[in-house]
Amino acid sequence: MNVISYKSSAVFLTENREVLENREAENSLLLGLAQLAVDQEKTGQEPLALGSWRVENEAGESVLLLFLSTKNLIIACGTSTPSKGALESAVAQLLNSDLPVSGMVGPRPLTDELAALWETRTSHQKTIAMNQRIYELRKVKRLPGMGRLIQAEPSMLPMAADWTFAFGSVTEGITRDEAEKLVQQGYDRKQLYFWELEGRIVSMAKAARPTTHSMTIGLVYTPPEHRNNGYASSCVAALSQQVLNQGFHYCVLYTDLSNPTSNHIYQDMGYVPVCDSVHYRFS
Template structure:
């Protein structure tokens, strides 16, 4: 762990996700929907460490602490894919600017950053002022939380849990999901391909029973939906993918509705991300009862 002091605030860095969670517990619990990505990954990596799976030395966790000792912001750098973008939660503006100086001062190369606005924009703008280059928006996302579920018109078929035997199909459909999301948003196909989970991570999801197919009345899989295990009482839905030949039949709406219903029945708050450039998915989720919570962005630093 290391710490950097500024007027009224400290940036505390951790290499142990468990230590980070212990220090940041009140902050994360105060808004667990907005913090869902950080808490989900922190708990996942804690489990991996308990299993003896080492984490890369480049990983860090950040708690922004005010002069009363309260955590007022957080972030992490744990992405397993290049360029290893930090993910930042809301924090005071001066902390976002200070973080850019700290990472620059220790020669930590940052070519992208993801997370909550305006924090990521302030961070990236200050970093480019220090190192040169410009900030380019790679993707605008929006986090939504489900209120009262509105069930869509029913369609034939049912939701079934995917198993380890379905690994190859799940991986193919997940890769297609990432590519289609790029195309629908007007980006080159494959822009987000590096974010696809590794085989071991996909197996963990299958063993946890958190990936589902919607099968039609013949038993044929026609759609894939997933969800993360709840963290601080919040479960995040994703991926959500329907092959092109099966679209427009209501599979996605019914699958997401049923997944969401089951998660709420377990006592979880339910959320999901949408790409703001994809009007179709935004319309579907709004009709189910999902409401916007916070806007986020994936930013590239182009030199």
């Protein structure tokens, strides 16, 4: 096995984009974060990427791609299924790098296998933060309900930070400062949207991580007092249609498999399952 280590996210993305885009929806998280890291490198911002690697088999084929962000190790399969030896090589490289791996996110069963091996080699206990499913949508089949989609304005950012903190404290364990930073970034990049009904802001969603053919819909949140009214569904449907109208081929969306209701709603909207994914945390 051969492991290639990259010091530049730009070089990593250039050399591996074609392989990643063979499964673009499945790899949308890695593609989107790598592109964000490239943009940060260009402007001298605080780096999102701590490291990135490609594992090759004896034939020189890419079998495993790894991107370590400040939050998680993002995992992608290459042109063929990685062997146990490839996973061993990846773990050895990560250990040699001496970089912190606090979590892993990627498709199943590949990520399950790598997480189990990491737990064995490091004695860091793994727990599942979320069982996920990745969906893609190419046509919105369910139209939004009453209300309208609006882009975030400066006066809405404190509320958006409150909602993002409430959302992220459950899904990602983010701090209030991190929530405010995410909201500001979303506003600056014109990615943050709300559903407005009769002058009230009742739900939120974000269209982010653009790839060659898609954008990912995320940060879908409705405060408790406005839930069970279909506002999040309307917000996601309208935002998904807007992404398609901008010329993207499809939208990507991650769901929590422990919530069958939302999974059913998104499928009725036109989202089609791509694969299952899992988010592990290590302690």
